[in-house]
Amino acid sequence: MLEIKNLHANVDGREILKGLDLTLPTGEVHAVMGPNGSGKSTLAYVLAGKEDYEVTAGTVTWNGEDLLAMDPTERAVAGVFLAFQYPMEIPGVATMTFLRTAVNSVRKARGEAELSTPDFLRFVREKAKALKIDPEMLKRPLNVGFSGGEKKRNEILQMALLEPSLCVLDETDSGLDIDAVRVVADGVNALRSPERSMLVITHYQRLLNYIVPDRVHVLSDGRVARSGGPELALELEDTGYAEFDGQAA
Amino acid sequence: MPAVQETVARVREIDVDKYKYGFFTDIESVKAPKGLSEDIVRFISEKKGEPEWLLEWRLEAYRRWLTMNEPAWANVKYPKIDFQDLYYYSAPKSTEGPKSLEEVDPELLETYAKLGIPLKEQAVLAGVQGARVAVDAVFDSVSVVTTFKEELAKAGVIFSSVSEAVKTHPELVRKYLGSVVPITDNYYATLNSAVFSDGSFVYVPPGVRCPMELSTYFRINEKQTGQFERTLIIADKGSYVSYLEGCTAPMRDENQLHAAVVELVALDDAEIKYSTVQNWYPGDKAGKGGVYNFVTKRGDCRGAHSKISWTQVETGSAITWKYPSCILRGDGSRGEFYSIAISNGHQQIDSGTKMIHLGRDTSSRIISKGIAAGHSNNTYRGLVSAHRKATNARNYTNCDSLLIGDKCGAHTVPYIEAKNASATFEHEATTSKISEDQLFYCLSRGLSAEEAVALIVNGFVRDVLQHLPMEFMAETQKLISISLEGSVG
Numbered sequence: 042m043l044e045i046k047n048l049h050a051n052v053d054g055r056e057i058l059k060g061l062d063l064t065l066p067t068g069e070v071h072a073v074m075g076p077n078g079s080g081k082s083t084l085a086y087v088l089a090g091k092e093d094y095e096v097t098a099g100t101v102t103w104n105g106e107d108l109l110a111m112d113p114t115e116r117a118v119a120g121v122f123l124a125f126q127y128p129m130e131i132p133g134v135a136t137m138t139f140l141r142t143a144v145n146s147v148r149k150a151r152g153e154a155e156l157s158t159p160d161f162l163r164f165v166r167e168k169a170k171a172l173k174i175d176p177e178m179l180k181r182p183l184n185v186g187f188s189g190g191e192k193k194r195n196e197i198l199q200m201a202l203l204e205p206s207l208c209v210l211d212e213t214d215s216g217l218d219i220d221a222v223r224v225v226a227d228g229v230n231a232l233r234s235p236e237r238s239m240l241v242i243t244h245y246q247r248l249l250n251y252i253v254p255d256r257v258h259v260l261s262d263g264r265v266a267r268s269g270g271p272e273l274a275l276e277l278e279d280t281g282y283a284e285f286d287g288q289a290a
Numbered sequence: 291m292p293a294v295q296e297t298v299a300r301v302r303e304i305d306v307d308k309y310k311y312g313f314f315t316d317i318e319s320v321k322a323p324k325g326l327s328e329d330i331v332r333f334i335s336e337k338k339g340e341p342e343w344l345l346e347w348r349l350e351a352y353r354r355w356l357t358m359n360e361p362a363w364a365n366v367k368y369p370k371i372d373f374q375d376l377y378y379y380s381a382p383k384s385t386e387g388p389k390s391l392e393e394v395d396p397e398l399l400e401t402y403a404k405l406g407i408p409l410k411e412q413a414v415l416a417g418v419q420g421a422r423v424a425v426d427a428v429f430d431s432v433s434v435v436t437t438f439k440e441e442l443a444k445a446g447v448i449f450s451s452v453s454e455a456v457k458t459h460p461e462l463v464r465k466y467l468g469s470v471v472p473i474t475d476n477y478y479a480t481l482n483s484a485v486f487s488d489g490s491f492v493y494v495p496p497g498v499r500c501p502m503e504l505s506t507y508f509r510i511n512e513k514q515t516g517q518f519e520r521t522l523i524i525a526d527k528g529s530y531v532s533y534l535e536g537c538t539a540p541m542r543d544e545n546q547l548h549a550a551v552v553e554l555v556a557l558d559d560a561e562i563k564y565s566t567v568q569n570w571y572p573g574d575k576a577g578k579g580g581v582y583n584f585v586t587k588r589g590d591c592r593g594a595h596s597k598i599s600w601t602q603v604e605t606g607s608a609i610t611w612k613y614p615s616c617i618l619r620g621d622g623s624r625g626e627f628y629s630i631a632i633s634n635g636h637q638q639i640d641s642g643t644k645m646i647h648l649g650r651d652t653s654s655r656i657i658s659k660g661i662a663a664g665h666s667n668n669t670y671r672g673l674v675s676a677h678r679k680a681t682n683a684r685n686y687t688n689c690d691s692l693l694i695g696d697k698c699g700a701h702t703v704p705y706i707e708a709k710n711a712s713a714t715f716e717h718e719a720t721t722s723k724i725s726e727d728q729l730f731y732c733l734s735r736g737l738s739a740e741e742a743v744a745l746i747v748n749g750f751v752r753d754v755l756q757h758l759p760m761e762f763m764a765e766t767q768k769l770i771s772i773s774l775e776g777s778v779g
């Protein structure tokens with residue numbers, strides 16, 4: 042279970058999260074929605090442990106452990122995974138090499154055996170196929186020259202390979218056409234399980250047609266302004282964020 | 291920028307302990323008296339039993355050297371070297387001249403085993419099954435053993451120490467020694483000509499493709515001892531040879547001088563591929579100690595359609611001053627320079643290349659990757675020139691620098707001279723930093739900071755790495771990680 046209490050966080054000395062509360066029980070999928078600039082990505086980065094995101098007050102616990110006390114590597118090992126809104130490019134590093142380094146680092150830190158080359162290749166091919174990823178893509182340098190859809194599918198591939206227990210997806214649908222949204226959503230749904238919690242951040246309701254959340258939280262000006270069932274997302278589709286923009290002003 | 295700061299902090303922690311080649315072998319040695327004089331030059335020549343012409347050659351260089359001044363144009367700083375406070379000759383007592391493996395002092399074999407260098411002929415390099423590499427092992431001033439000689443001889447390839455070649459193939463040595471780097475060339479090369487100790491000699495006869503990788507491992511062991519290696523490689527018409535040198539030294543508080551000269555000659559249609567993995571002791575974290583690596587390396591593409599390719603991975607030494615160059619004399623000849631230069635701690639690197647286009651339709655390619663971390667300074671200095679007669683000379687240069695942290699410096703100093711209007715010279719240069727976001731992306735996937743930096747840097751140098759002989763690639767990738775992190779590996 043993820044418990045966020047009264048979370049305050051600064052970026053460049055400016056307060057962005059202003060007392061955010063959110064509880065995500067194990068096995069559930071919650072959507073976080075909200076207007077641009079409401080702090081969605083900031084929340085995602087704080088959860089993953091990005092260093093220039095300074096927590097000034099509040100607590101975040103993950104299965105009772107203080108998440109904020111861990112460095113980003115430790116969080117990844119503990120099962121936190123962030124699918125980036127803007128995945129980074131690393132020139133010269135083949136995607137496959139990156140995946141393998143990540144998988145083996147995490148396995149080693151979790152006390153599991155590293156995968157042999159054939160086992161790893163089988164594992165990757167199987168997961169990549171489900172995401173309709175062309176094996177040729179995995180030979181290219183990480184995210185370099187990838188299309189928007191390729192980048193996002195690559196994020197979900199990493200999620201599938203690292204087998205996290207807390208998945209944070211930051212606007213994984215943005216910039217994708219409807220077919221790509223479906224592929225990504227199928228990939229995410231395949232990972233839903235009673236042991237895994239997911240925080241699906243999105244600006245649009247569209248994604249939630251495919252990934253149906255247990256609850257929806259609307260972020261506004263660094264706080265959860267409203268929470269509700271999946272119907273809340275549909276309501277927002279009609280009314281937009283005007284109500285919440287007002288609050289943010 | 292906290293993540294970068296942390297990386298910088300880790301890099302700064304680099305401890306001398308991390309230099310795993312820093313041990314000293316306690317072995318009795320024979321030394322020349324300290325200091326430099328005509329008598330010392332005579333002493334060295336006599337120790338090696340050299341012919342009169344070579345002694346005269348050395349003395350001429352010595353006299354010339356006395357009139358020269360140390361170069362001051364490189365972007366490096368160091369206290370004045372007291373050339374009288376050095377030993378110019380040191381040899382393990384047990385090994386006066388190269389022997390067969392059975393006769394080599396076990397203490398020396400042990401040293402090379404510790405360095406991970408295979409001196410047993412059946413041995414293979416770690417992790418590479420079936421790879422056979424002939425090795426010439428140079429310990430301080432002398433070559434202690436050369437492996438696979440007989441097998442190479444069957445192919446007609448001569449691979450021995452220079453000292454031995456002077457005795458066995460005087461006509462070849464006399465013809466080519468100093469023909470690429472003349473004794474008047476520059477301060478350190480002239481010094482080397484006067485006192486050069488040992489190094490490798492390779493001759494590949496016409497039409498022969500050398501059947502295995504050749505390599506030399508240089509080891510400075512003795513205190514206050516300069517190493518003045520001299521390597522000479524000749525690829526006769528239509529032949530091919532690939533050669534690799536590796537270097538290590540014990541950790542010492544005082545600086546050690548290494549002033550080598552390497553000469554390559556490629557005749558018509560011949561090709562020489564010369565790779566260096568330089569990992570001399572870089573000094574401690576405060577910048578104390580370390581090797582001064584002042585080296586002159588030059589290849590002469592003497593014949594038409596000949597090719598010389600330099601690949602270097604420079605991770606060690608307190609100071610590196612080195613410009614492996616190509617003289618593109620033969621029509622249609624080609625020169626290449628691929629470089630990875632990593633500086634960390636207080637290391638200073640001023641390195642690059644010269645591509646001198648003299649013949650028609652000559653081409654050259656330069657790919658340089660400089661990585662600076664810690665308080666280090668990393669300069670690429672390159673010259674590309676086309677002579678009046680060098681019609682259709684072509685060069686492509688790409689220099690990329692990567693900075694880790696904000697206490698280090700990277701500089702690119704390209705010189706271009708085209709005296710022939712048909713020359714096409716292209717130059718690209720970039721300087722970037724490892725970005726906070728790239729690092730965070732890797733960390734969030736479970737990589738440690740060390741792994742993340744190593745991965746990003748290995749990606750950055752990839753274009754160059756692939757030019758190293760296969761056998762050495764994995765080793766080199768590891769070395770890159772170690773030299774950057776101090777805590778990886």
Ligand SMILES: Nc1ncnc2c1ncn2[C@@H]1O[C@H](COP(=O)(O)OP(=O)(O)O)[C@@H](O)[C@H]1O
Pocket residue numbers: 052053057075076077078079080081082083084
């Ligand atoms: N690195 C940053 N430096 C300065 N301001 C930032 C940075 N990242 C985000 N912000 C600001 O924080 C606020 C919230 O941003 P963000 O969390 O990205 O919102 P969302 O993801 O909901 O669009 C915005 O006003 C944005 O301008």
Ligand SMILES: [Mg+2]
Pocket residue numbers: 081082083126211212
């Ligand atoms: Mg965002």
